[in-house]
Amino acid sequence: MPTVEIVKGNCFEIRGWVKDGECQVLDFLSELAGNGNPEADRLLWLIRKTAENGVSGNIRHVRSLGDEIFEFKGNDTARVLFFYDRGKLIICSHGFAGKKGNEKKFIKDQKAKAVVIRAAYFAERG
Numbered sequence: 001m002p003t004v005e006i007v008k009g010n011c012f013e014i015r016g017w018v019k020d021g022e023c024q025v026l027d028f029l030s031e032l033a034g035n036g037n038p039e040a041d042r043l044l045w046l047i048r049k050t051a052e053n054g055v056s057g058n059i060r061h062v063r064s065l066g067d068e069i070f071e072f073k074g075n076d077t078a079r080v081l082f083f084y085d086r087g088k089l090i091i092c093s094h095g096f097a098g099k100k101g102n103e104k105k106f107i108k109d110q111k112a113k114a115v116v117i118r119a120a121y122f123a124e125r126g
Contacts, residue, residue, distance in 0.1 A: 002124070003091060009051025014082075014090045017117050025080055028095030032078060039078035039097065046072045047080070050090070065107065069093075069114045079107070081114040085125070093117040 002018035006025065016025035032040035046061055050072070056062045064070050065081070072080040072092075080095040093114040098106035 003121075006092060007048050007051045009048070009053075011054040012051045012088045012090050014047055014051050014092060016092045017094065017121065024094040025092040028080070032095075032097070037078070037097075039074035039076055042074045043072055043078060043080050043095070047092070065111045065114075067111065067115050068118065069111050071107075079110070081110060083114065083118045083121075085121075091118075091121055 003015035004018050004023045004026070006014045006016050006023075008014070016023040029040050029043060032043075046056070050056065050062070060073060062070060062072055068083050070082050070084075072082065074097075076097070078095065078097040080092050082090050082092045085091055094110070094117065096106070096110050
């Protein structure tokens with residue numbers, strides 16, 4: 001199961017899915033930060049806060065998308081999708097930023113991608 005540690009806290013260890021030697025979540029956050037997008041800081045703050053204190057009950061921060069897929073939400077359109085593994089392990093599948101007004105369709109497509117990644121992760125993990 002190809003993953004890389006993003007952050008380990010008191011409540012959760014949060015890891016990113018790796019495909020072809022690349023962690024899409026870390027690449028996405030790095031690209032946002034490189035473009036001066038404050039969403040990178042917001043998403044990293046949510047990820048670190050979750051690792052240390054547990055999952056927020058505030059749906060403006062973290063929300064279930066169904067099919068055991070969840071999202072860390074930025075203030076605008078940036079998102080990082082994730083799922084839970086056993087124990088205190090969260091696997092982030094990927095991140096994305098959509099266009100304003102188009103979020104619902106885009107999130108649906110991205111959720112489908114996360115479902116495929118989740119299935120691959122658990123198939124490899126056994």
